[in-house]
Amino acid sequence: MKIKKSKVNLWSSTTLSLLILYTIFLIIPLIMLLSESFIDRDTGQFTLDNFQRFFGKKYYYSTLFNSFKVTVLVTAIAVALGTTLAYFFARFEIKGAKTLRILVILSSMSAPFVGAYSWILLLGRNGVVTKFFEGLFGIQMPDIYGFKGILLVLSLQLYPLIFLYVSGAFSNVDNSLLEASENLGCTGVKRFFKVIVPLIFPTVLAGALLVFMRCFSDFGTPMLIGEGYRTFPVTIYDAYMSELGGNNGFAASIAIIAIIVTLVIFLIQKHIANKNAFTMNSINKIRPVKIEGIQNSLIHIYAYLLIALSIAPQVYVIYTSFRNVNGTVFTSGYSLNSYVIAFSKMGNAIRNTLIIPLISLTFVLIFAVFIAYLVVRKRSKITAVIDTVSMVPYIVPGIVVGIALSNTFSRPPMVLTGSMTIMVIALIIRRLPYTIRSSVATLQQIPMSIEEASLSLGASNVKTFWKITIPMMSAGIISGAILSWITMISELASAILLYTGKTRTLTIEVYTQVLRGNYGVAAALASILAVLTTLSLVLFNKVNKGRDLSM
Amino acid sequence: MSVAIDINHALKKYGKNVIIPDLNLKIEDGEFFTLLGPSGCGKTTLLRMIAGFNSIEGGEFYFDDNIINELDPSKRNIGMVFQNYAIFPHLTVRANVEFGLNNRDFNKKEIGPMADKFLKLMQIFEYRDRMPENLSGGQQQRVALARALVITPDVLLMDEPLSNLDAKLRLEMRQAIRDIQKEVGITTVYVTHDQEEAMAISDRIAVMELGEIQQIGTPQAIYHRPVNEFVASFIGRTNFITADCDKDEVDVLGHKVRVKDLDYKGKVKVSIRPEEFMLTDDTNTIKAIIKDTIFLGLNTHFFMELPNKQIVEIIKESMIDSKIETGKTVYLTINVDKVNVYTEDGTNNLVIAHEN
Known part of the structure; x- marks a missing residue:
């Protein structure tokens, strides 16, 4: 009887602590944000002033439309590019497919604004390509700034997510389905739209939601390349920065609007997804076939060109990091000067980039494992609440997380602003939903009977958890951890509002150096970041031996 | 030491849904006893109540004279073989077999030889250092059986252990299970929906339907003198x-x-x-x-x-x-x-x- 009691205590105390932590670091900040936006701080009265101000001025509300326009278009383009590329990779033999696949993943792993910065270097007013064409043909190149630039950068940045998702889905499509449709007289393009698209539709939908969320809440890209074209996150940031120290009501209310938008999109997606849900299990996987002639060439051109375009920004940034530079002007000759400056000035940024994500990752893993276990194995009303609450950050844009946290923890009883702790908390909140999902998926695949076998062999509940459950989850946990790690080191949106000189990270530093016009240092730092990302990915592939990458 | 199992007025419900209304059963010490019935008849539910994985809403379950209703599954000293074998995929064959021994107060020196004995008995000694994923279904089944028996349990519980094997292997394993049960002499409760398997392997069979036992008897009695129309049509044709x-x-x-x-x-x-x-x-x-x-x-x-x-x-x-x-x-x-x-x-x- 004694054993039973302590077992109940372990899980119920875990549940309780999780609830308390979520309340303090997620629920309360969001409620504070809500109250800031609706309550006048001076009079304490309920007010809609902030919202009237937003919807009253075209300068503000047009940003909402701008964001929508960009996001919807980017999502559509990303789906089109990612799905076709994944289809080609699954169906046809493409030379160097393995390397290409890694390049696709790499290109999606950097912070989007690095892409923006690099495209400015290439296609901007003083860009190399622009100058080249002007000098050679006297042609005026089209302007890269504004809407077009954001579209280009984010589409190339985000289609790899769709590619990865859909590639995973293709590995679940049984080849006999394709053969059956051929047997019934449906081939080629008709088969693609009648059979293949419906089969991968749920996956495309899930990927599209992720792209939508990322794109809608992306802050760095429009900030750098948007110029006059203002998007929603930029407005939030500006509102918050201009009101710092005073009343944050306006910024808070824009943040609330952002959450409402993402929530609505999330619910619509969920509704459509539930209607179209089915499971697939493939015995005969689709094997890539070799094709000949013009079709083969076209497919190769498409794949190589697309991937070259998406990896180009990073390659160019790394290239410029070795060039001599004076402010924003690259001069002739090559040296390691940028790196020398980078390392001498940014030592603590590099350290922070390792330490902050590492600490966050540790907590994320611990929380994710416990929450997954509670949600899957100890199902109850309370754990269902935790399950739902844990998904909230998924729909809250990073910049809103930043505002909510700095808002709540800039005053007693708990002052955390400026500390490393608040950066860590922001990363945990941002990353936890993804890691929980992958842990839940891993745990659901482990048959309950294996744990029961352990119990029947005399191992206690706790011992079974540590000796059986955790080791069996470990493969899934580790691969999830590395992916989280990669996204953590390139986090900008929440960090930009929370950092101080002591807690700046590489990503923030790249961003501020670009803004300040120190292109050399920025390129060097971005290259260091790229190397870190690449190494992490190599590690991921080692650990994950050929399994699919899921975010 | 093997035990007799005595179940009085067992009651199982999920919410308001009654699965087993009132079940009485006595299983003799050393007996090979089979719960037989169509899917959804409550046979696996009853087995899992004995194992401790399902709660008991009413009635008493005894191992000899000891009531086990509230006893933690890990304290019941049960060997269990699962339908999907439930081999620990991250442990070698030997580590799987030794897992239960490590949870008991055995001298480290004794554990090895004890595991060896059952590895040899189940003819998997040569695979002892392999990982489970490199074993066939039949071999995994043998590991599951060795792992369950090595702890010298009071009762051996088997939940449709042969249903994932192909027809030929099923006959072979059926005989192997029967032989080892006789050799070890352990009280065994076996769940299956396959009446031929039940008749081949059991000392006595309980035919279940809708959470109730329709008939308990030797395979001969159940085949030749079914007590009602359900048993007559379920057993044989x-x-x-x-x-x-x-x-x-x-x-x-x-x-x-x-x-x-x-x-x-x-x-x-x-x-x-x-x-x-x-x-x-x-x-x-x-x-x-x-x-x-x-x-x-x-x-x-x-x-x-x-x-x-x-x-x-x-x-x-x-x-x-x-x-x-x-x-x-x-x-x-x-x-x-x-x-x-x-x-x-x-x-x-x-x-x-x-x-x-």
């Missing part, structure tokens, strides 16, 4: 023909036969298994037209239409030159020693009622 009964005389479609130990008046259902029909030249019997024949090697199955248009199945040993062809008319008589006669609602076997 049979034909039910409605007939009139007067004392011990049953009028089966005009063919009057006397059944020993029968004394009843009114409508009855006669259960005649396919092998209990006999061909005869006597035309004062049951007339039948052959509709279809299926040749299965040793036996041939015939589907015949009786005068009341009912189709019955009849089994005969195959002959080298069969004269019985489709469309032919034959005459049938009944092996009265073997048939069972039920009340019209099928709940009572009138033959057994008088035997007792």
